[in-house]
Amino acid sequence: MAFRFVHTADIHLDSPLRSLALRNLELAELVGDASRQAFISIVDLCLEERVDALVIAGDLYDGDQTSMKTARFVATQIGRLHQAGIRVFKIRGNHDALSRISKQLVFPDSVTVFGGRAQSVLQTSGGLDVVFHGLSFTHSRAPESLLPKYPTARGGAVNIGIMHTSLAGSPGHDVYAPCSVADLHSHGFDYWALGHIHVRQVYPGARATVVMPGIPQGRDINEAGEKSTTLVTIRDDGAVEIEERLTSVVQFERLSVDLTGTIEWPQVVTRVRVALEQLRSHVRSRHALARVDLTGASPLSWQLIRDRDLLLAEAQQVAGQLGDTWIEKLDLDVVSPGTETVEDTADPIFELAASMRGDAASEAFRAEARAFIQKTVAELPAEGRDFAGKSEAELDIFLDRALARGIDQVTARLKAGASS
Structure with missing residues (x-):
């Protein structure tokens, strides 16, 4: 039986409006709520596809958020996944590190929020062993590569790494846990679920598939175009297949x-x-x-x-x-x-x-x-x-x-x- 999960990142809930042109109150409300609606679409996709897990590779939040409305919203959406038996694997990105909500929310036991030290969590589905390796950062800056802190691949299992990184650098993004795609390919994992860069990027390789899903909902004209998430299927033989699914509202x-x-x-x-x-x-x-x-x-x-x-x-x-x-x-x-x-x-x-x-x-x-x-x-x-x-x-x-x-x-x- 195949193991399937949805991979997303950089949702940036409650991100402030950055366009001075959005003076139309109705339009401002639409754009201001779009990130939440995109997250709902992601949860809907998980439920419709009956996946085994949702992977959030950092920046679910947008910084120092104190709104209990946001906390209730997140709890409700996570609750929908929990009731359906869908696991959640989440790391904190540079924006999450500033959020007090991200440290205060108590999730059900179906949710794994990786800490400041690399952790590995084994999932078994239909005889297929899948290991999720994740590492959160506790501060908003990470000038050095996090890759050396990840463990080696576990033999006999499909290994999935979750990392928030700027890779080799990208215009408009601060340097964050830099590393090269070549290093990720050679680490021994089968799939790297990345986050941080808001433009979708896919790097297939002979050993690993590396995916930066991009932001699921653009926030201004500088994030124009369709936005999406990634549906990942791991076959019984360990083969990895990916599909891009529209999420932008x-x-x-x-x-x-x-x-x-x-x-x-x-x-x-x-x-x-x-x-x-x-x-x-x-x-x-x-x-x-x-x-x-x-x-x-x-x-x-x-x-x-x-x-x-x-x-x-x-x-x-x-x-x-x-x-x-x-x-x-x-x-x-x-x-x-x-x-x-x-x-x-x-x-x-x-x-x-x-x-x-x-x-x-x-x-x-x-x-x-x-x-x-x-x-x-x-x-x-x-x-x-x-x-x-x-x-x-x-x-x-x-x-x-x-x-x-x-x-x-x-x-x-x-x-x-x-x-x-």
């Missing part, structure tokens, strides 16, 4: 709409509608949450910039008509077709725009703007400090874009006032 997506050639407002709305319809048809998650980027050359560019709030309302109405579709943010990168005419360059508004561009290009102005941005970044909480980039080069790109859009906004509003 809300799916963030970037949507680019080219407005080149549009000359009337209804044409713009139509192109947005068509793009949203196409997006909705491809999104398998229940809710689609789009960041819409309008690009191209159109004589409507100044009107679009001036009346961006009206265009956003139009896009939101279209999304609402499609059902379970939302606009997270509307970005404009639209320009006027061709070059300015002689009359345009003689226009005092365009003269002012040219003057602003000249000031924005001066090193003195840019140095002052950089200092302002850096001061702002330093005053933000850690999770919001990357909005202007993670390096000097990325900061310069952000600054160029912000200045260009600012000049366009001012020019558009002045032109609107002059023509009224």
